[in-house]
Amino acid sequence: MTHVRRSTLKKLRPKGAAATLAVALTTVMFAAPMAAAEPGDGAGAADTTTTSVSGAATRSAADPDVPPGEVESFRLQHLHNNPKNGTLQSTGSDIAFKGRYAFAGNYDGFTVYDLSNPAAPEQLVQVYCPGGQNDVSVHGNILVTSTDSRRTDDSCDSTSSSDPANYWEGIRVWDISDPANPVYVKSVETSCGSHTNSLAPSKDGRSVYVYVSSYFPSDTLVNCTRPHDLISIVKIPKADLAASEIVATPVLFPDGGYTHPEGPDSYYSTSGCHDITTYVKFDLAAGACMGDGILMDISDREKPRIISSARDTENFAFWHSATFSNDGTKVVFTDELGGGGLATCTDEFRPEQGANGIYDIKRGKLRFASYYKIPRINTAAENCVAHNGSLIPVKGKDLMVQSWYQGGVSAFDFTDSKNPKEIAWFDRGEGLSGGGTWSTYYYNGYVYSNDLSVGFDTFKLDPSIDRRANKHLPGLNPQTQTQF
Numbered sequence: 001m002t003h004v005r006r007s008t009l010k011k012l013r014p015k016g017a018a019a020t021l022a023v024a025l026t027t028v029m030f031a032a033p034m035a036a037a038e039p040g041d042g043a044g045a046a047d048t049t050t051t052s053v054s055g056a057a058t059r060s061a062a063d064p065d066v067p068p069g070e071v072e073s074f075r076l077q078h079l080h081n082n083p084k085n086g087t088l089q090s091t092g093s094d095i096a097f098k099g100r101y102a103f104a105g106n107y108d109g110f111t112v113y114d115l116s117n118p119a120a121p122e123q124l125v126q127v128y129c130p131g132g133q134n135d136v137s138v139h140g141n142i143l144v145t146s147t148d149s150r151r152t153d154d155s156c157d158s159t160s161s162s163d164p165a166n167y168w169e170g171i172r173v174w175d176i177s178d179p180a181n182p183v184y185v186k187s188v189e190t191s192c193g194s195h196t197n198s199l200a201p202s203k204d205g206r207s208v209y210v211y212v213s214s215y216f217p218s219d220t221l222v223n224c225t226r227p228h229d230l231i232s233i234v235k236i237p238k239a240d241l242a243a244s245e246i247v248a249t250p251v252l253f254p255d256g257g258y259t260h261p262e263g264p265d266s267y268y269s270t271s272g273c274h275d276i277t278t279y280v281k282f283d284l285a286a287g288a289c290m291g292d293g294i295l296m297d298i299s300d301r302e303k304p305r306i307i308s309s310a311r312d313t314e315n316f317a318f319w320h321s322a323t324f325s326n327d328g329t330k331v332v333f334t335d336e337l338g339g340g341g342l343a344t345c346t347d348e349f350r351p352e353q354g355a356n357g358i359y360d361i362k363r364g365k366l367r368f369a370s371y372y373k374i375p376r377i378n379t380a381a382e383n384c385v386a387h388n389g390s391l392i393p394v395k396g397k398d399l400m401v402q403s404w405y406q407g408g409v410s411a412f413d414f415t416d417s418k419n420p421k422e423i424a425w426f427d428r429g430e431g432l433s434g435g436g437t438w439s440t441y442y443y444n445g446y447v448y449s450n451d452l453s454v455g456f457d458t459f460k461l462d463p464s465i466d467r468r469a470n471k472h473l474p475g476l477n478p479q480t481q482t483q484f
Contacts, residue, residue, distance in 0.1 A: 065378045066408075068430035075424035075462035076409060076447065080120045082113065082456040087128040092450040094196075094388060094439045096138040097476040101179045102443070103143060104450050105134040109156075110145060112179050113456060118446045121458060125180050129156035129172065135196045137477050139208045142236060143174040143182060146194035148214060154187035165222045169193030171212060173236060173244050185241040190232040191249060192217055192224040192272060198479040200278045200285070200301050202235075209247075209301045210234040215272035215290055226264070228272045229253035233302055248302045258291025258311055267339065268317055274336075275321040279328055279481045286322035286331045293319045293333045293359070295366055308365045315352040315371070321388060324481050325398045330417055331366065332400060333357045334386035340435075345384035345407045347377055354385040356402075358417050369417035374410045379430050382406035388439035392461070393470040393484035399423070401447055401461075406436035409449055411461065424461055428454075441478055445471040 066072045084092065090107035097103070102113040102121065109129040113121040131147030138144075150167035151158040161167040170189040174182045192214035200209040210233065217228035233248040257270025264271070273289035276296075283299040293316075295308040310333075320336035337344050337354035344354030355373035359366045378384045382405075389402025392411065401411045401424075408427030414420040428436070435452030445466070447459035470484045 065376055065382070066427045066429040068379070069432065070429045071427070071432065072429075073424075073426040075465065076411065076426045077460045077462075078426060078457065079446075079460055080458040081454065082121060082123055084453065084455045085123075086126045088126055090130070091133070091435070091452045092438055092455065093133045094135045095441055095448060095450050096136045096143075096478075097441070097443050097473075098138045098140075098176070098179070099475065102448060102456075103136050103138055103176075104456055105136040105145065107132040107134055110134055110136055110143075111456070112176075112182070114179075115444075115446075118444065119458060119460070121448075121456065125182070127156075127182055129184065130158070131169070131172075133195065135194070137197050137199050137210070137480060138176070138475060139199050139201060139477070139480070140238065141175060141177040142208060142238070142241065143176045144197050144199070144210055144236075145172045145174065146197045146212070147172065148193040148195040150193075154189075156184065164220050171197055171210060171234060173241050175241060186244045188234050188244055188246060190214065190234070190246065191230065192228055194232075196275045196479070198276045198278050198285070199477060200280055200298055200480070202301060206238060208236050208238065210236060211276045211278065211285070211304070213273040213276055213287075215274055216267070217271055226271070227256060229257060229270070231273055231276070231304075233304075235302075250302075250304060252287070252289070252294065252296075252304070252306060253292070257289065258313075260291060274319065275479065277322045277324065277479045277481060279324045281483050282328040284324070284328060286324060286333070288319035288321050288333055290319060293322070293331075293357070293366065295331070295361065295364070308361075310357075310359060310366045310368065312357060312368070315350070315355075316357060317353070320386070321479075323389065323391065323400060323478070325414075326391060326393070326395070326483060329361050330369070330398065330414070331359045331361065332372075332389075332414065333359065334388075334402075336385050336387065338383075338385060340385060340387065340405060341383050343378060343380050343382055343384055345374060345376065345378040345382070345404070346380050348380075356386050356420075358414050358420060360417055370414075370420060372412055372414065372420040372422075374404055374407050374425065375422060376407070376425070376427065378407055381430050383436060387437075388441075388478065390441040390476065390478040391481075391484075392442045392466055393473065394466060394468050395470075395484070399465070401440050401442050403437040403440040403449060405438070405452075406430070406433060409437055409440045409447070409459065411447075411465065423465055426459060439478075441476060442466070442469070443476050444473055445469070 093105035135146035270291040384407035392399035411424035
């Protein structure tokens with residue numbers, strides 16, 4: 001029986017934090033809203049039989065959508081669901097991992113799951129601390145959550161604010177040395193709030209830098225006016241979390257970045273970044289910045305420098321997120337066409353739309369290789385577009401598992417960057433989820449997914465895919481990549 005412990009943080013303020021701060025707004029899209037197999041491992045094999053929930057072989061991998069109200073899968077077995085419950089009734093968002101714990105974001109706060117039994121996670125504690133979208137990152141005993149919605153103040157009992165001048169948004173810093181009792185230590189107000197956050201540990205190991213992504217400025221908001229072509233960088237001293245502060249606000253797009261034909265105020269014009277993924281082993285970061293995909297040198301953590309950029313005005317609408325290959329020679333960018341609320345997996349949209357864009361990194365430059373989109377055709381009632389995913393850690397191969405909202409979960413092989421292929425999937429048919437899956441990550445032999453409405457799902461890949469995967473990682477931050 002699942003044991004649930006309720007947090008007492010509803011009225012908590014960060015220790016030592018200043019009084020209410022004033023910041024800015026970012027418009028939140030949808031629900032507030034990327035070679036050959038080794039011998040014997042079977043990845044990419046020609047078998048296209050699909051196993052339904054009942055165990056019957058029914059469909060091929062390229063057949064149309066799963067019928068409404070039904071659930072089907074291909075080489076990806078659903079093991080467990082932790083349904084949404086308690087005080088966290090809003091949208092489920094991102095996930096980060098530390099040891100045997102998973103930290104799952106929700107617009108109302110976050111949930112800590114104990115993965116001691118990885119096939120059936122136990123809900124350990126809920127932390128009520130609203131502020132969309134509560135994007136989460138973990139480093140050691142530090143948890144960072146993002147708030148990209150105007151709040152009356154920085155406390156966990158704040159309420160939504162419509163005041164264009166007096167409100168708070170930014171990041172919250174937590175001490176998770178005891179995962180069952182997270183302690184809110186400090187808030188840091190950031191320009192235009194924090195839609196997402198990504199971590200970059202310092203080279204001396206004493207601090208961790210937080211790259212804060214935010215976008216969509218408005219002249220009606222006091223602290224989020226145009227131009228907003230920057231990111232905020234927060235430095236967190238590991239020995240003194242309460243000393244966390246902004247140390248830089250570098251302007252990444254001094255020329256303003258891409259301007260969509262609809263104008264600079266368009267959702268598709270560059271005005272900041274949606275998400276950044278760091279890979280400190282190579283001193284690199286990849287940024288998905290609305291109208292631009294970028295590659296940055298972060299050897300100086302406080303002075304990131306763009307070394308390459310890409311635009312795709314024909315097929316890409318909104319550069320959403322990025323994932324490096326393990327060897328740092330490729331980047332998978334996602335296009336969140338429609339902000340997550342659009343049904344782009346119907347036959348009305350081309351395979352290049354709402355898809356992943358796979359880029360090779362050659363001599364420090366981004367070079368387009370191909371697109372990848374799930375091959376199944378969804379109904380017009382199912383929002384479906386590329387979203388958050390992570391690598392499956394099999395050395396010598398480039399495998400990834402990924403969320404597609406109501407398109408379900410897809411695993412694909414992009415070892416040959418010009419010819420990516422789906423190798424596994426799971427899909428709930430129309431009517432079973434109010435929004436679908438937000439984030440899906442592979443962690444130590446299992447696949448975990450946070451659904452916007454259904455809750456926290458656990459899956460197991462066919463052993464032919466991940467038999468040689470690293471199943472002993474100490475933690476996982478998909479937006480803070482480490483080499484396996």
